[in-house]
Amino acid sequence: MAQDNDLIRRACKEFEQDLVLYYYGERGREESKELENHLEGCGSCRQFLADLRRLLPLTVKPDDPPQPFWENYSKEMQERLAAIAQRGRWWRDLASLFRPWPVPALATALVLILALTLTFGKRIWRSQDLPPDEEAVLEILPMAENLDFFKAMDLLDSMDLLEDTGGPGNGSV
Numbered sequence: 001m002a003q004d005n006d007l008i009r010r011a012c013k014e015f016e017q018d019l020v021l022y023y024y025g026e027r028g029r030e031e032s033k034e035l036e037n038h039l040e041g042c043g044s045c046r047q048f049l050a051d052l053r054r055l056l057p058l059t060v061k062p063d064d065p066p067q068p069f070w071e072n073y074s075k076e077m078q079e080r081l082a083a084i085a086q087r088g089r090w091w092r093d094l095a096s097l098f099r100p101w102p103v104p105a106l107a108t109a110l111v112l113i114l115a116l117t118l119t120f121g122k123r124i125w126r127s128q129d130l131p132p133d134e135e136a137v138l139e140i141l142p143m144a145e146n147l148d149f150f151k152a153m154d155l156l157d158s159m160d161l162l163e164d165t166g167g168p169g170n171g172s173v
Helices: 002-009 013-024 029-041 043-059 067-087 089-098 102-121 132-145 147-164
Strands: none
Touching: 013 029, 013 043, 029 043, 067 089, 132 147
């Protein structure tokens, strides 16, 4: 480390930054000419530029991993993917229950359950031997449903009777 600092200190202080820019090719033509003229007469700046040319490429040296690293990496990735594939199989096994034959069987069972629920719920399958009290209720029930209709008919009959007898709606006061 001390040796690197000594290399940097050998250049003229006013030209250090210019030398780095010159190395990277970021100086103008006239500025480069002026710096080259200085380099002809200054050995420390020439040495500094030579050190830059020697050291700076080492800082950008590619750091590619060796081939065994990539082989191990590939093997590890394949093992991990296989483990993930094994973990995901439980839901596939569960989903296999719903493949071709169980779906129609389940649908048929659901339709049968629905049909039985509706028929027993509406009491369509009830016995024909009813007690006499229940038969009387079943005979009166349709008439009770039309009770409002019969009340309205009675009201109309009463109005017709009033009109025929010369009641208040007759027009003769």
